[in-house]
Amino acid sequence: TEACLGAIDAAGALNAFVHNTPDAARSMAAAADARLAAGDAPAMCGIPVGIKDLFCTEGVPAQAASRILEGFRPQYESTVTRNLWDAGAVMLGKLNMDEFAMGSSNETSVYGPVVNPWRVNADLTAGGSSGGSAAAVAADLCLGATGTDTGGSIRQPAAFTGIVGLKPTYGRVSRWGVIAFASSLDQAGPMTKTVRDAAIMLGAMASVDAMDSTSVDVPVPDFEAALTGDIRGKRIGIPREYRMEGMPEAIDALWHDGAAMLRDAGAEIVDISLPHTKYALPAYYVIAPAEASSNLARYDGVRYGRRAALDAGDGVTEMYEKTRAEGFGPEVQRRIMIGTYVLSAGFYDAYYNRARRVRALIKRDFDLAFADGIDAILTPATPSAAFGLGTMADADPVAMYLNDVFTVTVNLAGLPGISVPAGLDANGLPLGLQLIGRPFQEGALLNTAMVVE
């Protein structure tokens, strides 16, 4: 814990931590020492972790990297962080992210962008939205971090920083106390240096929770015990629709090498088709903003955080308008406008309902592959390595959205997906491979991921 607190102080240039809690860290570490001495050491006893700013932790600012939540200090603890503390983990502080987790480069944050520790002077993105979590783990500022993943926000930053990021099956980890972006897609998960650490941390984070009506009542197994390294006879699908035109050669080579490693370990590599893949991105960018516009309606200047200064004679409408205009950044405002548009009476069927039907077809593609005996699906995690800060953000929002092309299908289908560091590109930047598993089979997924790690 002391080493991490020192490293955090020395790594201010990364802009990964946005709020440090050294006093809490020291008292939690002392409590962990006492438990160790008493021979009562739970799974993460004394392990220092960072928490994405999207999680509510009692008494500690939670802003979702947004101006509108300035001054908000939750009075309660998210189930995930409560579980982590019960498992003995130590809280170092809160981590930077894209505003309300909307983004792929951490550039929509009110705190400014995170710098990728692989190229501190070259101003590369650490990815997003969990950019602070990824950078903090990659730079050894903490031993693990929480992330959340609505369309790739755990897996893409993990790939860009050479770490492991796991999005669990929808319903595996409680969303209680996690500030909502798109409730039918959001899922929290671990970001760690190794697959084994991800298994341990997922075990600590996951639980059945009466406070989250979408929490699924399945037992939380010992994920670490599943890490036997034996994948003989497993069938790994290579979906042809993920082979994109103009994909960098390094990504193609990485994919090829990953498949070879799995084959060498005794798995069978099978070409498969997921025919509705090409509709995933448009469906996601209708459904996610629709849910976001509904979730973000609660930031009204009354109940949470910041209210804009008002002029004499301003009424409640002016208060809403001024508060929301000042409090939300441009990307969040864009999502709210898209979301309210696709949900509006005249367009609901044409956009939102159609996107929901497409979503069902995308899920069915995966169901059919699994019914065919496929155990896991191997794809690249991202269509490129980390890009330069400022190169995508202002140019064209759609160019940024295209970055999520390999990751959003997993959220639409509610499946577990993991990004594993699998090699470097010609410039020496890390690249990730994605493995997609069967629902609630995170143990088997982690075991397969260990082979390509």
Ligand code: GLN
């Ligand atoms: N980049 C995607 C978006 O901007 C995904 C974000 C996420 O997973 N939270 O919506």
